[in-house]
Amino acid sequence: DTAVSQTPKYLVTQMGNDKSIKCEQNLGHDTMYWYKQDSKKFLKIMFSYNNKELIINETVPNRFSPKSPDKAHLNLHINSLELGDSAVYFCASSQDGPYEQYFGPGTRLTVT
């Protein structure tokens, strides 16, 4: 029983393509997040949704568009992929604040 799952785990694509990463949590949490871990291994917040409403958007290019169809899902769509988008993307969820966040296994995106 995976608490936070992401698909796909690996994604290799060419520059200019559009791709989506899906995230689902079965913990009943009300807040979900997307993080990016770059080549320097820093984990940086991108977006946060609370009860399907966007509450954090950390100066991410508008090529990135999160979508939350319900509390259990937060998908990330990326348009016109660039080389610099190559990274590991982590989804996470939490209840009642940002504290103990539960992370998914990550999606390694490689843009060639």
Added chain:
Amino acid sequence: DQQVKQNSPSLSVQEGRISILNCDYTNSMFDYFLWYKKYPAEGPTFLISISSIKDKNEDGRFTVFLNKSAKHLSLHIVPSQPGDSAVYFCAASGTYDYKLSFGAGTTVTVRA
């Protein structure tokens, strides 16, 4: 602008000895601090946390110490075990933040 800093990228310790990981922060609005552990190809998992109203929190082999005046926290692992070999991230949040700010991580290697 990194508000959470882990200045030691790596730490090697003998099995059975103590591991001490350090973390400094610059934002005085941070009032909740967490440590996460990450194995390769997995998402970070929550380890232990501490609120700014405390200066110590203990959970089994793991103890976190907080020095608010120095804006410094540390994680002690006693005794260290081979399964503790992983990357450890320090993270911090303010009361009304809906996000965690992460340090760059410290890779711990426990030698047999």
